[in-house]
Amino acid sequence: MERPPSLLGRRTVLTGLGAGLATLGLSACGPRDTSGGQSTTDTKPVKHPYGKADVPLSPQRVIALDPGQALQVALEHGVPLVASATLDADPPVPGYLPRGTGEFEHLGFGQVDVERLAGFGADLIVGNTASLQDNYAALAGLASTVAYANTRDAVEWHESALTVAEVYGVREAQQRKLDEYRTRAERFRATHGNLLAGKKVALLRFTTDELRIVTDSIIFPSRILTDAGVRRTESSTPEQPEDTYTSLSPEQVSRLADADVLIHFSGGGAFEGGQVSSTFRRYTEGELWQRLPSVRAGKVFEVPRVSWWDGASASAAGALLDDLERLVPQFA
Template identity: 30%
Template sequence: MTINQNLFSSLHSLLKMQMYKAIHLFLVGVLIFATASGCSGNISDSTTNRHSPALSNSPPTSTRVVEHAMGKTNVPVNPQRVVAIEPCSLDHALALGVKPVGTSHHYMKRLHSDETVEGIEDTGHPVDLEKVLALKPDLILGNAWAADETIYDLLSQIAPTVIVEDKNGSEWQESLAVYADALGKGDAAKKIVEAYYTRLEEFKAQMGERLQNTKVSAIAIYPTGFDLYPESTYIGSILKDAGLPRPPSQSQFSSESNRQLHGLSKEHIPDLDGDILLILNVNSPDTQEALKQLREEPLWSQLKAVQEDRVYGMELYSMSCGPIAVNSVIDDLFKYLV
């Protein structure tokens, strides 16, 4: 009888949480609609694009159509108040020379200097729609992992919203092109990509014959297991463009099979090895705790990279997905390999 009562209590609590979440989203939607109606008066019935902004508290501006992961959206030609709802879109915007008025402060200061992000308001993690609304943006940028269709529809009632879908960060150049289109920064995006390949060519030249003989393993470690990062991931795509070979454990997986490389147990420690071992997000408490545990494992001490003292830590940027983080990764490649 006690088990049934506990089960009923747990289910009841879960249902209450789901109900409160649904009510919150409903109330936020009502608030957005009410604010939009009050600011803009009547929304023209001729508007056929459901992603057109409902808010219009400023004089009409010229717009153009931008295609993105959620469809097509009319965006202002020269947006002045941009909100980036997660770290990746923030990275892209800053790289393109646009400082958003709001973003999620979650991880923000670990990816960028205080001076760079000074004055950017916090929009919460996950995104807080009321905070976004209060900033009165004229353009919202984001990644699909931070905005499902329900959140996207609500954001679109606040301002034109452009979403990219790059869940593992390997398509950062495609995301950059979309954001650049939305921000009117196409020329800046081309220069960023050109500079990226120029730096990698310089790296290859300095590596010389060592390039093809240096297998690089990229991993994340946790107290509960390990993740491996093949070519179809963010850092994997950079290592591939740099011409660096990967260990067999990380060179034979497509994006569809990446899940096979997550949450690996201690028995897979040999799969972590390479001539160089890069540990992502090394300064996090979880990573430090995991390193402490690994050093007590006999299999860890047998790794070639460990024996040759070629294990290097990379900061959180190594798990990001924008041009600024990309260049930080390349900085480390020069530092550790050249």
């Protein structure tokens, strides 16, 4: 039975302030320059998961503490970054993102050095709840600091993108990007609907020590597959609604026999290449893998981990649709 469309497909992409702003309790009020412009000291109050902040209406020196929405939304809209967390990847900044308006310092993945960050003279620091959970108080002493919820906190990726865009002052531009993505996904679904109706797909991730089925859940690539009309296997159903993956041992690979097509990527986040490659060989060289109907039919496709796993933006969603445009004709 075909699954219902994701939240992005069920509703207009959060027109008005929507759920993204509700996540932070954010309002766009603040003192205005009576001359008709905005002074550099104008602020808006923001409530967020770790407290409150007075955020500049026009931030000039921004630090993004995660390579998800904090970095990706900033680059999509030319927000003036002075430093940002980046991926353990080559390149560390995904190629599907605009290069922005200037250079910024790369902080690496998962590194929050308060003393180092103090040297940037930032007026705004933004990060997801995980990146700020241990250092919020110290960083809030340096600059206006805002934490936002993401899929780790059961918040849809597009809601997080709108929340971050509102903090940066570019919500309307972000809404347009999301609307453009939604239109493209609907067009893709209509174009390929007949072919997709007859195929079930499992999305796989090889980690440093195991193979995981990326479940049909809130996780970013799963939402894009749903928006594009891709049907998932029964083995992709999470045991609990909040489960974003199901682990498979080499002896459990036969569970993937319900897939007509396998899409896979290796690693993600803090990528450790050698260990991930070893995991890939351990599973795919086994007899159970070789017996899978999708493997025997040659319907196994690798996709880039930087977009499929670390993506968190309309630009990343577009990159996934680019891959699907290339791959779906080969599903037949």
